[in-house]
Amino acid sequence: MEFMLDTVNLAEIKKWAQILPLAGVTSNPTIIKREGELDFFEHLKKVRELIGPQPSLHVQVVAKDTAGMVAEAKKLQAELGGNLYIKIPVTQEGLVAIKQLKQADFKVTATAIYTTMQGLLALEAGADYLAPYYNRMENLDTDPVALIAQLASAREKSTQKGKILAASFKNASQVTKALGAGAQAVTAGSDIYAASLADPAIAKAVSDFAIDWKTSQKRAGI
Numbered sequence: 512m513e514f515m516l517d518t519v520n521l522a523e524i525k526k527w528a529q530i531l532p533l534a535g536v537t538s539n540p541t542i543i544k545r546e547g548e549l550d551f552f553e554h555l556k557k558v559r560e561l562i563g564p565q566p567s568l569h570v571q572v573v574a575k576d577t578a579g580m581v582a583e584a585k586k587l588q589a590e591l592g593g594n595l596y597i598k599i600p601v602t603q604e605g606l607v608a609i610k611q612l613k614q615a616d617f618k619v620t621a622t623a624i625y626t627t628m629q630g631l632l633a634l635e636a637g638a639d640y641l642a643p644y645y646n647r648m649e650n651l652d653t654d655p656v657a658l659i660a661q662l663a664s665a666r667e668k669s670t671q672k673g674k675i676l677a678a679s680f681k682n683a684s685q686v687t688k689a690l691g692a693g694a695q696a697v698t699a700g701s702d703i704y705a706a707s708l709a710d711p712a713i714a715k716a717v718s719d720f721a722i723d724w725k726t727s728q729k730r731a732g733i
């Protein structure tokens with residue numbers, strides 16, 4: 512199971528890289544835009560510095576045509592290197608780009624997956640990760656759990672082993688449902704991880720244990 516952060520906010524990454532068993536950081540053009548004016552490559556290099564060499568970094572192309580996507584992938588790889596995954600939307604042009612990039616040994620995350628067929632085609636095209644958009648599917652009255660389960664079952668039968676990296680979450684319940692349906696990885700904002708650890712029952716349990724200990728035991732040094 513892999514937990515990733517869906518942000519390029521440096522303060523959040525610095526904090527949550529320490530807390531989480533962090534497997535990677537994901538971004539898209541909207542996530543980058545949220546940070547305001549920045550030097551794109553310099554900013555992503557800072558992200559890499561913060562997370563270290565091991566976790567994966569997923570950066571999306573913006574071109575809509577195959578040649579543009581491949582050219583961007585080459586530029587991203589040259590500038591950022593390391594454990595980099597090029598995010599390619601699963602369109603007709605994107606599938607051509609995925610096949611070309613895999614033949615050239617790039618690591619690829621197939622993204623903007625809203626339909627089962629998109630996921631299946633990206634899997635067989637050789638994508639390393641498949642990113643179904645959980646909340647966006649729910650907004651469209653598509654069942655993301657069924658889609659993820661179907662992809663997970665197809666992956667079991669296939670020779671291709673791209674991992675399901677579920678994305679687009681608005682709460683922790685969606686995250687755990689995606690994992691329960693068979694996703695190998697999830698990416699979520701720090702707000703979702705924070706909320707998962709902030710239930711008042713957790714703080715109350717910790718504080719009750721401390722009170723009970725204090726009122727019943729004397730342990731040297733505590």
Ligand code: E4P
Pocket residue numbers: 517537538539541622642644646647678679680698
């Ligand atoms: C991954 O990086 C996806 O692009 C992202 O999770 C989409 O999230 P959104 O639906 O909140 O825009």
